[in-house]
Amino acid sequence: MMDGETYEGGSVAHHIIDIIEKKKLGGSLSEAEVRDAVTGYTSEKIPDYQMSALLMAIFIKGMSYEETLSLTKTMAESGDSYSFPDSVDKHSTGGVGDKVSLTALPIAAACGAPVAKLSGRGLGITGGTIDKLEAIPGFSVDLSEERFKKQVETVGMAITEAGSLAPADKAIYALRDTTGTVDSLPLIGSSIVSKKAATGAGHLLYDVKRGSGAFMKTPEEARELADLLVRLSEDLGVRASAFITGMDAPLGRAIGNALEVRESVAFLKDEDTPGDLAHMARRVAVRLLELKGVSEPDEAVERAISSGAAYEKLEEFVAAQGGEADKLPDLEVSSETHEIKAPRSGFVSRFDALGLGRAALALGAGREKKGDPLDFGAGVEVFARVGDAVEAGQRVALLFGSRNIERAKKLAEESLEVSGEPTDAPPAILDSL
Amino acid sequence: MMDGETYEGGSVAHHIIDIIEKKKLGGSLSEAEVRDAVTGYTSEKIPDYQMSALLMAIFIKGMSYEETLSLTKTMAESGDSYSFPDSVDKHSTGGVGDKVSLTALPIAAACGAPVAKLSGRGLGITGGTIDKLEAIPGFSVDLSEERFKKQVETVGMAITEAGSLAPADKAIYALRDTTGTVDSLPLIGSSIVSKKAATGAGHLLYDVKRGSGAFMKTPEEARELADLLVRLSEDLGVRASAFITGMDAPLGRAIGNALEVRESVAFLKDEDTPGDLAHMARRVAVRLLELKGVSEPDEAVERAISSGAAYEKLEEFVAAQGGEADKLPDLEVSSETHEIKAPRSGFVSRFDALGLGRAALALGAGREKKGDPLDFGAGVEVFARVGDAVEAGQRVALLFGSRNIERAKKLAEESLEVSGEPTDAPPAILDSL
Numbered sequence: 001m002m003d004g005e006t007y008e009g010g011s012v013a014h015h016i017i018d019i020i021e022k023k024k025l026g027g028s029l030s031e032a033e034v035r036d037a038v039t040g041y042t043s044e045k046i047p048d049y050q051m052s053a054l055l056m057a058i059f060i061k062g063m064s065y066e067e068t069l070s071l072t073k074t075m076a077e078s079g080d081s082y083s084f085p086d087s088v089d090k091h092s093t094g095g096v097g098d099k100v101s102l103t104a105l106p107i108a109a110a111c112g113a114p115v116a117k118l119s120g121r122g123l124g125i126t127g128g129t130i131d132k133l134e135a136i137p138g139f140s141v142d143l144s145e146e147r148f149k150k151q152v153e154t155v156g157m158a159i160t161e162a163g164s165l166a167p168a169d170k171a172i173y174a175l176r177d178t179t180g181t182v183d184s185l186p187l188i189g190s191s192i193v194s195k196k197a198a199t200g201a202g203h204l205l206y207d208v209k210r211g212s213g214a215f216m217k218t219p220e221e222a223r224e225l226a227d228l229l230v231r232l233s234e235d236l237g238v239r240a241s242a243f244i245t246g247m248d249a250p251l252g253r254a255i256g257n258a259l260e261v262r263e264s265v266a267f268l269k270d271e272d273t274p275g276d277l278a279h280m281a282r283r284v285a286v287r288l289l290e291l292k293g294v295s296e297p298d299e300a301v302e303r304a305i306s307s308g309a310a311y312e313k314l315e316e317f318v319a320a321q322g323g324e325a326d327k328l329p330d331l332e333v334s335s336e337t338h339e340i341k342a343p344r345s346g347f348v349s350r351f352d353a354l355g356l357g358r359a360a361l362a363l364g365a366g367r368e369k370k371g372d373p374l375d376f377g378a379g380v381e382v383f384a385r386v387g388d389a390v391e392a393g394q395r396v397a398l399l400f401g402s403r404n405i406e407r408a409k410k411l412a413e414e415s416l417e418v419s420g421e422p423t424d425a426p427p428a429i430l431d432s433l
Numbered sequence: 434m435m436d437g438e439t440y441e442g443g444s445v446a447h448h449i450i451d452i453i454e455k456k457k458l459g460g461s462l463s464e465a466e467v468r469d470a471v472t473g474y475t476s477e478k479i480p481d482y483q484m485s486a487l488l489m490a491i492f493i494k495g496m497s498y499e500e501t502l503s504l505t506k507t508m509a510e511s512g513d514s515y516s517f518p519d520s521v522d523k524h525s526t527g528g529v530g531d532k533v534s535l536t537a538l539p540i541a542a543a544c545g546a547p548v549a550k551l552s553g554r555g556l557g558i559t560g561g562t563i564d565k566l567e568a569i570p571g572f573s574v575d576l577s578e579e580r581f582k583k584q585v586e587t588v589g590m591a592i593t594e595a596g597s598l599a600p601a602d603k604a605i606y607a608l609r610d611t612t613g614t615v616d617s618l619p620l621i622g623s624s625i626v627s628k629k630a631a632t633g634a635g636h637l638l639y640d641v642k643r644g645s646g647a648f649m650k651t652p653e654e655a656r657e658l659a660d661l662l663v664r665l666s667e668d669l670g671v672r673a674s675a676f677i678t679g680m681d682a683p684l685g686r687a688i689g690n691a692l693e694v695r696e697s698v699a700f701l702k703d704e705d706t707p708g709d710l711a712h713m714a715r716r717v718a719v720r721l722l723e724l725k726g727v728s729e730p731d732e733a734v735e736r737a738i739s740s741g742a743a744y745e746k747l748e749e750f751v752a753a754q755g756g757e758a759d760k761l762p763d764l765e766v767s768s769e770t771h772e773i774k775a776p777r778s779g780f781v782s783r784f785d786a787l788g789l790g791r792a793a794l795a796l797g798a799g800r801e802k803k804g805d806p807l808d809f810g811a812g813v814e815v816f817a818r819v820g821d822a823v824e825a826g827q828r829v830a831l832l833f834g835s836r837n838i839e840r841a842k843k844l845a846e847e848s849l850e851v852s853g854e855p856t857d858a859p860p861a862i863l864d865s866l
Contacts, residue, residue, distance in 0.1 A: 020613035024493060048482035053612035056489035060457060179486035180453035 016046050016054075023057040034070040042078055042168045048175060055172070055181040063186035065231070071186070072232050075194035078168035082145075082200040084152060087116040088288040089201035091192060093216065093225070095209035096357035097250030101129045101159075102264035103281035106314040108288045109157040110304040111297070116152045118162040118199045121367075130161050135257035135331055135376035139323035157317040165198040183215070189228040197236045203291035204233055204240045205284060210430065211247035213353025219244070219430070226433055239291050244431040245280065249386055250353050251428070252277035256365035256379015256400060258331040265328045268311040274385065276428040283429055333400050334363075334377040338409060340397040342390040346418040349386065351396070355415030356380055362408040363401035375401055380412060387425035390418060449479050449487075456490040467503040475511055475601045481608060488605070488614040496619035498664070504619070505665050508627035511601035515578075515633040517585060520549040521721040522634035524625060526649065526658070528642035529790035530683030534562045534592075535697035536714035539747040541721045542590040543737040544730070549585045551595040551632045554800075563594050568690035568764055568809035572756030590750040598631040616648070622661040630669045636724035637666055637673045638717060643863065644680035646786025652677070652863070659866055672724050677864040678713065682819055683786050684861070685710035689798035689812015689833060691764040698761045701744040707818070709861040716862055766833050767796075767810040771842060773830040775823040779851040782819065784829070788848030789813055795841040796834035808834055813845060820858035823851060 019033050029037075037054060040046035063071070088108055092098050105115045119141075121128040130141045143151065143160040151158035169191050176182050196204055206229045209215070210222035226242035233240035245251075252274045254263040267273040267281060282301055289297035304310040315325040360366060364375030378401030384390050396416060399408050452466050462470075470487060473479035496504070521541055525531050538548045552574075554561040563574045576584065576593040584591035602624050609615050629637055639662045642648070643655035659675035666673035678684075685707045687696040700706040700714060715734055722730035737743040748758040793799060797808030811834030817823050829849060832841050 017611065017613050020489075024489065024613055048480070049485040049608060050612055052482040053485040053489040053614065056453075056457065056486040057493065057613075060490065060493045175482060178450065179483055180450050180457055180490075181486065 016040060016050050020050065020054050020057060023054060023061055026061045028064050029067050029070070031070040034067060035074045038071065038074045038078065038168050038172070042171055051172070052175055052179040052181070055176055055179060055187070058187065059181045059184045068186040068190050068228065069232060069235055072190040072193045072197065072236065075166050075168040075172070075190060076197035076236065079164045079166055079198065081165065081198040082116070082149075084114070084116040084200045085202040086114055087152060087201040088113045088203040088205075088292060089115065089117050089196065089199065090205040090207060090284060090288065091196055092207040093192070093209050093214065095245070095247040095251060096213040096353040096360070097252050097255040097260065098209070099132070099252060099254070099260045099264045099277070100207060100280055100284050102132060102261065103267050103277065104284035104288065105157065106268060106317065107281065107285035107301055107304045107310040109317070110309040110313040111285070111289055111294060111300045112156070113203070113288055113292045113294065114152050115157040115159075116148070116199070116201055117159040118165060118195070119159055120162050129159065131374060132257045132260050133159060133321075133323070135261055136318055136323040137327055139318060140321050143321065151320050155316050155320045157313060158320070159317075162195065162199075166194045169194045185221075185224060185228060188215075189225060189232055193229055193232040193236065196233065197238065202239060203288065204238050205287050205291065206230065206240065206242040207284065208242055208244045209247035210244055211353060213250065213357050214247035223431065226431075230433060241287055241291055242433050243283070243287070243429050245429050246426050247353050248426065249351050250356050250382060251280060253381050253383070254379065255356055255360040255382070256333075256363070257374065257376045258333045259379040259381060259400065261328065261331050262333070265311070265314070268305065268314055269308070269329070270305055276385075280428045287432075332377055333379070334375065334402065336400070336402045338399040338405060339395045340399065340409065340412045340416070342384070342392055342394045342396050342416070342418055343413075344418050345390065345392045346420050347422045348384045348388045348390055348396070348416070349419035349421075349423045350415070350417035351382060351384060351386060352415040355411050356382065356397070359399065359408040359411035359415070362404040362411060363399060364403040365401070375403065377401065378403065384416075385425060387423050389422075449473060449483050453483065453487050453490060456487060456494055459494045461497050462500050462503070464503040467500060468507045471504065471507045471511065471601050471605070475604055484605070485608055485612040485614070488609055488612060488620070491620065492614045492617045501619040501623050501661070502665060502668055505623040505626045505630065505669065508599050508601040508605070508623060509630040509669065512599055512631065513597045514631040515549070515582075517547070517549040517633045518635040519547055520585065520634040521546045521636040521638070521725055522548065522550050522629065522632065523638040523640060523717060523721065524629055525640040526625070526642050526647065528678070528680040528684060529646040529786040529793070530685050530688040530693065531642070532565070532685060532687070532693040532697045532710065533640060533713055533717050535565060535694065536700050536710065537717035537721065538590065539701060539750065540714065540718035540734055540737045540743040542750070543742040543746040544718070544722055544727060544733045545589070546636075546721055546725045546727065547585050548590040548592075549581070549632070549634055550592040551598060551628075552592055553595050562592065564807060565690045565693050566592060566754075566756070568694055569751055569756040570760055572751060573754050576754065584753050588749055588753045590746060591754070592750075595628065595632075599627045602627045618654075618657060618661060621648075622658060622665055626662060626665040626669065629666065630671065635672060636721065637671050638720050638724065639663065639673065639675040640717065641675055641677045642680035643677055644786060646683065646790050647680035656864065659864075663866060674720055674724055675866050676716070676720070676862050678862050679859050680786050681859065682784050683789050683815060684713060686814050686816070687812065688789055688793040688815070689766075689796070690807065690809045691766045692812040692814060692833065694761065694764050695766070698744070698747070701738065701747055702741070702762070703738055709818075713861045720865075765810055766812070767808065767835065769833070769835045771832040771838060772828045773832065773842065773845045773849070775817070775825055775827045775829050775849070775851055776846075777851050778823065778825045779853050780855045781817045781821045781823055781829070781849070782852035782854075782856045783848070783850035784815060784817060784819060785848040788844050789815065789830070792832065792841040792844035792848070795837040795844060796832060797836040798834070808836065810834065811836065817849075818858060820856050822855075
């Protein structure tokens with residue numbers, strides 16, 4: 001045939017290689033091609049190394065909306081799925097001190113909007129509602145499908161660990177995490193919405209965080225992701241809406257599992273709560289009720305808080321899942337604490353979410369890698385917010401925990417900037433759609 | 434820490450992920466980064482799926498010349514290496530009926546330029562000199578390093594199967610072949626030159642094929658690859674030069690292992706030979722002698738052919754490797770033949786290399802996949818060339834072999850185009866540098 005030192009082998013063309021070749025040149029994959037790639041991968045007919053090449057091609061060349069929708073559908077249908085057409089749910093893209101689920105959802109449930117939520121554990125500076133709930137003694141995050149469904153009906157609120165939903169997304173996400181293909185809009189959007197679609201709540205609010213402590217750094221990125229999440233959800237039959245919320249500073253005062261439960265409890269008991277958290281929890285609850293078509297949602301939300309109904313719903317939900325509800329207001333936190341003080345007098349111009357999140361992570365509130373044990377009592381409380389006037393030496397934060405103290409201190413101290421000029425506090429909700 | 438349904442995990446940054454991230458954004462990798470990726474991969478510290486993501490990022494974002502040189506060096510140094518500073522070698526990027534090694538190298542050797550060649554087996558429509566040589570009864574392609582070196586000294590010509598040279602290239606190539614990352618200029622160039630540098634010949638001519646039966650389809654691609662091969666080689670201390678040669682039609686008359694040996698023998702015996710092959714073999718031999726600094730190379734080449742010295746060198750080389758040199762002129766070919774006839778009278782405007790290569794492949798002259806057994810006597814002989822006048826029903830090709838006859842016939846027939854207008858035959862050598 002041909003000369004000996006030939007270079008390339010014309011191997012028999014395989015379907016997946018054709019798909020990779022098409023995408024690497026910037027072509028659009030058909031729904032069938034997307035399905036073949038995903039189901040081939042989850043059924044182990046397509047090896048990791050071909051899928052990662054395809055993911056990199058998708059990362060660089062992008063995906064049209066139609067391709068992204070195909071990917072979302074295919075992943076949503078890859079495992080079990082539930083159907084809770086009357087329920088509401090919310091999804092946050094992850095922020096430091098983000099306890100909106102713990103606050104807004106009991107309110108919505110108390111107002112008659114059933115909450116059926118499947119959630120995950122945290123990794124890195126992002127954390128999981130599941131972890132926060134496990135800070136409550138006795139609380140079980142592992143409900144059978146039957147028990148989960150029944151609790152949604154009887155209590156009106158249930159949260160369980162996401163199990164066999166969207167396994168294709170789980171497999172693909174694990175691969176993306178190790179191949180530099182995480183931060184791709186179509187891959188992020190399809191990952192989020194596939195899980196939510198499989199969970200089956202009929203009404204969904206996305207909370208897209210934007211800022212130093214969030215995945216999306218710019219307003220454009222956040223807006224683009226919010227648009228995509230809503231559009232994909234609606235095309236999969238879910239009533240959806242989105243907020244874009246600020247994450248340059250932590251939400252509220254507490255970062256860390258038990259600390260965040262305590263702060264949530266205080267808010268639901270209508271006790272003193274930082275304004276950003278109080279505002280956000282209310283706005284999210286109202287929007288969820290609007291999605292459901294509840295009339296006068298603002299009034300309903302205020303009533304649920306002031307009457308104690310929202311807090312009672314939280315207690316009822318916690319008790320239903322085996323948690324010691326009476327311990328909620330005083331969950332144990334670490335007895336070892338370290339003060340962070342303002343280095344000079346002036347106005348707080350920055351108290352950075354990313355740095356404070358890393359400090360809490362170092363203290364044991366989060367996992368650096370999968371399977372790391374948490375210290376539920378570890379974390380950070382911040383007492384100064386952007387715009388606040390502080391005196392030199394004034395306590396601005398309190399670290400809880402006994403791991404990596406020096407690193408945590410340094411991270412927290414570097415997160416703070418005190419300026420001579422007053423600064424306005426940024427709004428909690430930046431945009432909505 | 435953060436809200437539950439968070440999306441992304443901030444996994445511990447790994448070095449290879451940093452390298453992937455850099456390349457996916459179009460950055461330039463340092464020599465150390467290239468080395469870490471390649472040696473990490475060959476030592477199995479970096480899994481296939483990370484390497485394939487990196488290769489796809491390289492495919493799409495490209496590599497600077499410096500990165501490509503780093504990659505070439507690293508792969509060249511990844512296994513054994515030889516050193517034959519006085520030797521000449523040539524490398525073809527692969528074409529149908531390409532028997533330039535079998536013809537030009539004995540001439541060069543007869544003129545005193547030692548040939549030390551490590552070659553490979555063919556796959557797909559590309560084939561290997563090793564396979565062609567194995568069509569000679571008794572010929573051994575598996576020489577020990579010692580025997581190989583000795584034969585270069587005593588006979589002035591030895592060809593053995595490439596073994597443990599550039600194992601990094603071998604591993605990466607296998608991955609590229611299944612991940613749609615073959616046709617990337619820096620990856621092709623570094624793959625070719627790393628093997629040649631490890632082989633260690635001091636003078637090297639690249640034959641970059643261009644056309645339907647070649648890897649490079651356009652003049653620009655072929656020129657770019659030729660430039661890259663020469664530049665990389667020179668930077669690795671090899672005197673190098675390149676031809677860009679046409680591959681829209683097969684070179685010479687024969688396609689298939691024994692058939693190609695017979696045609697090469699006929700040329701070296703100064704018997705009737707198609708003009709393109711005769712011209713190319715001479716030009717390649719002359720250029721190899723020029724690289725060596727031999728004076729009056731044209732005259733030397735003509736003398737070697739007309740005196741029979743070149744053919745004697747081929748016989749000596751074949752005998753040294755155990756082959757039955759007396760059988761060379763009449764190697765057995767398949768007794769089963771099928772004629773392909775011109776469908777109409779006119780002028781041959783196309784007799785397509787790719788289609789004829791596929792026909793020969795179907796007949797058993799090549800391997801559709803690794804390890805397929807060859808039929809050494811199978812192949813195609815073409816009797817009409819572009820520009821030739823043909824009569825309807827005139828024999829234009831003869832198929833040899835008993836496998837997949839109908840498919841081979843169809844492929845050969847579809848390769849032929851007869852036009853009413855005369856066409857000029859294209860030159861064999863299109864460009865040189």
